[in-house]
Amino acid sequence: MDMDLVRKILGPYVVAADEDFQGGVLIRAADGHDVEVDINEACLAVSRFPPGLFFDILAELVDRLGASVTPTDRPVILRKEEDRAHLPVEARQGAVAVGMTGRAIESFVCGS
Numbered sequence: 061m062d063m064d065l066v067r068k069i070l071g072p073y074v075v076a077a078d079e080d081f082q083g084g085v086l087i088r089a090a091d092g093h094d095v096e097v098d099i100n101e102a103c104l105a106v107s108r109f110p111p112g113l114f115f116d117i118l119a120e121l122v123d124r125l126g127a128s129v130t131p132t133d134r135p136v137i138l139r140k141e142e143d144r145a146h147l148p149v150e151a152r153q154g155a156v157a158v159g160m161t162g163r164a165i166e167s168f169v170c171g172s
Contacts, residue, residue: 061101062125069121070097089113109169116162123160131169 063081073087075094085097093110104121109131122129122139128147129137135154138144144152158164 061103063099063101065124066099066104066121069117069124073117087114087117089117109166111166111170113162115166115169119160119162119165122165128155129165129169134169134171137165137168 067081070085070087073089075086075088077085082099085099086094087097088094089110089112091112093112093114095106095108095110095114098105098107104127106118109115109118118129121127122137126139126143128139128143130151131137135156136147136151138147138155138157139160141157143157144155147155156168158168
């Protein structure tokens with residue numbers, strides 16, 4: 061994972077982080093919602109998805125990293141259909157290509 065890109069995208073929102081940006085990073089979206097993002101060299105993990113502008117940050121991060129979103133209770137969210145080939149076989153079938161906007165990801169994750 062491109063940690064320089066992660067730092068660049070999350071940097072303006074960081075409230076607290078380790079010097080090396082590994083482990084838990086607390087970010088605050090412009091609407092005041094805080095979320096802890098766990099970061100390592102292989103993935104970023106979020107234990108809860110706050111409503112609102114956090115999803116815009118997530119969409120930019122996912123799109124620019126060429127990543128996918130893997131909610132625990134929903135199918136994998138792909139940036140585009142071509143990304144399906146990069147998933148493990150068991151995750152491919154239910155995966156859904158969703159436009160990389162905060163609103164699209166929030167609607168899918170929250171079920172609205």
